[in-house]
Amino acid sequence: MEKSYPMTGGDGPCSYSKNSSLQHEAAERAKSSLVGGIVENLDIEHVTSLNTFAIADFGCSTGPNTFIAVDNMIEGIIQKLQRHGYSKLPEFQVFFSDHISNDFNALFANLPTSPRKYFASGVPGSFHGRLFPRASLNFAYSAFALHWLSRAPQELGDPSSPAFNRGRIYYPNAPSEVGEAYAAQYAKDMESFLGARAEEVVSGGLMLLLIPGRPSEVSLGPFFSLLESCLLDMAAKGLVSEDKIDYFNLPIYSPSIDELTTLILNNAHFSIARLDQLPQMPIIPLPSAKECRAGFANIITEHFGSEVIDELFDRYAKKHAEHPVVSAGEGVSSGLFVLLKRN
Amino acid sequence: MEKSYPMTGGDGPCSYSKNSSLQHEAAERAKSSLVGGIVENLDIEHVTSLNTFAIADFGCSTGPNTFIAVDNMIEGIIQKLQRHGYSKLPEFQVFFSDHISNDFNALFANLPTSPRKYFASGVPGSFHGRLFPRASLNFAYSAFALHWLSRAPQELGDPSSPAFNRGRIYYPNAPSEVGEAYAAQYAKDMESFLGARAEEVVSGGLMLLLIPGRPSEVSLGPFFSLLESCLLDMAAKGLVSEDKIDYFNLPIYSPSIDELTTLILNNAHFSIARLDQLPQMPIIPLPSAKECRAGFANIITEHFGSEVIDELFDRYAKKHAEHPVVSAGEGVSSGLFVLLKRN
Numbered sequence: 001m002e003k004s005y006p007m008t009g010g011d012g013p014c015s016y017s018k019n020s021s022l023q024h025e026a027a028e029r030a031k032s033s034l035v036g037g038i039v040e041n042l043d044i045e046h047v048t049s050l051n052t053f054a055i056a057d058f059g060c061s062t063g064p065n066t067f068i069a070v071d072n073m074i075e076g077i078i079q080k081l082q083r084h085g086y087s088k089l090p091e092f093q094v095f096f097s098d099h100i101s102n103d104f105n106a107l108f109a110n111l112p113t114s115p116r117k118y119f120a121s122g123v124p125g126s127f128h129g130r131l132f133p134r135a136s137l138n139f140a141y142s143a144f145a146l147h148w149l150s151r152a153p154q155e156l157g158d159p160s161s162p163a164f165n166r167g168r169i170y171y172p173n174a175p176s177e178v179g180e181a182y183a184a185q186y187a188k189d190m191e192s193f194l195g196a197r198a199e200e201v202v203s204g205g206l207m208l209l210l211i212p213g214r215p216s217e218v219s220l221g222p223f224f225s226l227l228e229s230c231l232l233d234m235a236a237k238g239l240v241s242e243d244k245i246d247y248f249n250l251p252i253y254s255p256s257i258d259e260l261t262t263l264i265l266n267n268a269h270f271s272i273a274r275l276d277q278l279p280q281m282p283i284i285p286l287p288s289a290k291e292c293r294a295g296f297a298n299i300i301t302e303h304f305g306s307e308v309i310d311e312l313f314d315r316y317a318k319k320h321a322e323h324p325v326v327s328a329g330e331g332v333s334s335g336l337f338v339l340l341k342r343n
Numbered sequence: 344m345e346k347s348y349p350m351t352g353g354d355g356p357c358s359y360s361k362n363s364s365l366q367h368e369a370a371e372r373a374k375s376s377l378v379g380g381i382v383e384n385l386d387i388e389h390v391t392s393l394n395t396f397a398i399a400d401f402g403c404s405t406g407p408n409t410f411i412a413v414d415n416m417i418e419g420i421i422q423k424l425q426r427h428g429y430s431k432l433p434e435f436q437v438f439f440s441d442h443i444s445n446d447f448n449a450l451f452a453n454l455p456t457s458p459r460k461y462f463a464s465g466v467p468g469s470f471h472g473r474l475f476p477r478a479s480l481n482f483a484y485s486a487f488a489l490h491w492l493s494r495a496p497q498e499l500g501d502p503s504s505p506a507f508n509r510g511r512i513y514y515p516n517a518p519s520e521v522g523e524a525y526a527a528q529y530a531k532d533m534e535s536f537l538g539a540r541a542e543e544v545v546s547g548g549l550m551l552l553l554i555p556g557r558p559s560e561v562s563l564g565p566f567f568s569l570l571e572s573c574l575l576d577m578a579a580k581g582l583v584s585e586d587k588i589d590y591f592n593l594p595i596y597s598p599s600i601d602e603l604t605t606l607i608l609n610n611a612h613f614s615i616a617r618l619d620q621l622p623q624m625p626i627i628p629l630p631s632a633k634e635c636r637a638g639f640a641n642i643i644t645e646h647f648g649s650e651v652i653d654e655l656f657d658r659y660a661k662k663h664a665e666h667p668v669v670s671a672g673e674g675v676s677s678g679l680f681v682l683l684k685r686n
Contacts, residue, residue: 091477095464100451100454101452109443109444111443122466124451133436134434
């Protein structure tokens with residue numbers, strides 16, 4: 001059974017909508033590539049033949065990043081039309097999709113009001129399965145969501161497996177079997193994601209994925225090291241049980257470019273229009289305590305109980321103050337820009 | 344500005360999802376007409392030419408009635424196809440639409456799981472305006488939602504107007520100007536509803552409206568009389584101000600068959616496939632305290648404050664125990680079944 005751990009809903013101080021600036025900056029860095037990618041790769045006949053242009057964002061959370069991204073996509077389409085001398089626009093229908101437990105009430109309350117260039121809709125469910133009718137989407141988008149696995153690999157919690165992940169919550173610094181189990185789960189999840197989207201995206205349609213990835217051959221470093229180290233500190237003080245840490249693994253993975261390319265080519269329904277690394281800064285901020293909490297409070301609560309949350313993120317905030325950034329060379333994940341076209 | 348007063352969300356004891364049995368029974372009585380109306384009026388070529396059959400429910404609230412209705416619609420379409428020897432079904436995409444303040448999280452959590460015959464989506468916004476792209480819907484549905492006006496007529500709160508509605512919260516027993524102000528607001532709202540749907544429903548598509556109406560020439564009676572009388576009792580005891588009652592009017596109206604027919608014909612984009620009264624029982628239950636609270640707690644809270652709610656509905660429950668039903672002859676609204684076809 002697939003589990004879902006939504007970003008923290010609402011718009012309070014711990015909410016995702018107030019604590020998603022990292023994702024926002026990465027999407028901002030991707031904006032010109034997005035607009036350019038659309039102008040370059042969208043077939044003009046594809047757009048002009050449509051009354052309605054349907055866009056879906058997979059893993060939209062509660063905004064505002066999804067709204068900014070949608071505005072950018074529409075800007076790209078309008079630029080494409082203008083370049084070919086068309087002034088009449090299709091109507092845009094935008095589907096904001098995320099897990100059923102996502103806070104759609106907050107998403108809808110955050111929706112930009114007029115002038116909004118599109119009809120808005122929310123679609124609940126896992127993007128590892130079908131969410132839309134066949135050939136009903138013209139543009140599929142997913143930003144910083146596909147690193148979430150449908151679940152942590154089962155072997156990690158099996159003491160008899162070489163991939164048993166004792167004393168860690170993730171794969172850096174783990175035996176190679178742990179990383180391989182993560183990679184295998186990622187491959188399976190991407191297979192279902194791409195398989196479902198291949199049915200939903202119409203021939204000639206585009207799909208843009210922004211994916212936290214890693215340069216090939218670099219093993220992933222310190223992005224969640226503060227979180228792991230806080231949990232281990234708390235275990236040492238008896239505030240959480242060590243045993244519980246042995247069975248807790250973040251269901252998150254960042255593929256290398258080669259790995260991702262292979263998975264896309266295996267699907268065979270999409271061609272790669274563009275796949276490259278987003279510009280990366282030499283110094284990268286680690287997620288703040290609030291950002292980390294907005295993303296992970298739900299999954300941590302489920303495993304460790306809600307009573308650990310305040311203490312954990314107080315500790316996190318202190319460590320973060322001492323160690324707020326890493327350098328790119330330390331193996332932090334970098335955004336991959338993946339523009340695909342449905343054959 | 345249009346205001347919205349959603350049904351009480353969630354699934355607690357005071358929620359709409361647990362207190363909508365009146366609507367449920369009326370929809371049950373409409374089921375065979377719904378299935379029969381589809382079989383009789385849907386063009387078989389219309390269905391067989393589609394990959395996706397798009398259904399929208401306007402005013403869906405949080406379920407479960409909307410899910411039952413959608414299953415009935417799909418059953419009607421399948422029967423139609425089978426009767427003509429088709430075994431291949433289109434894929435169904437269902438849009439559940441209601442005000443932005445509707446509890447979509449509860450709606451999505453209540454969604455039936457497998458086997459579900461359709462892809463589900465939520466669409467937030469007022470059905471008095473456009474919510475969908477042009478010609479994108481094959482079947483529009485609205486059950487017991489169109490009696491909600493976009494607002495109470497403004498004259499009702501104007502002491503200088505002959506329609507000033509002092510000491511009442513509704514139009515029965517009011518001067519004729521009050522009823523006329525209600526009728527005028529209803530006409531305006533239906534005009535915008537039908538205008539928006541005419542753009543969204545594709546030619547050959549159907550629209551089914553279940554509307555609380557009244558037999559022509561009968562003025563509407565006691566459906567909200569318990570609520571009015573409880574508020575007046577509380578005013579007499581100084582628990583709510585009389586002044587506040589003078590400026591509170593339920594934004595609800597039930598048209599006669601003649602009135603509704605005229606409004607539909609004025610629009611000119613729909614033909615009437617069928618318009619008649621749903622079978623009515625001789626004795627009709629008045630809404631219980633819980634049902635009335637699920638529907639009206641939000642609007643009453645906004646005007647009178649949340650502190651009156653418990654007392655008001657305690658009083659309501661007592662009156663209801665003494666007066667739980669009315670006879671059809673007393674002028675209670677009756678359901679109208681309105682099946683339209685887009686020209």
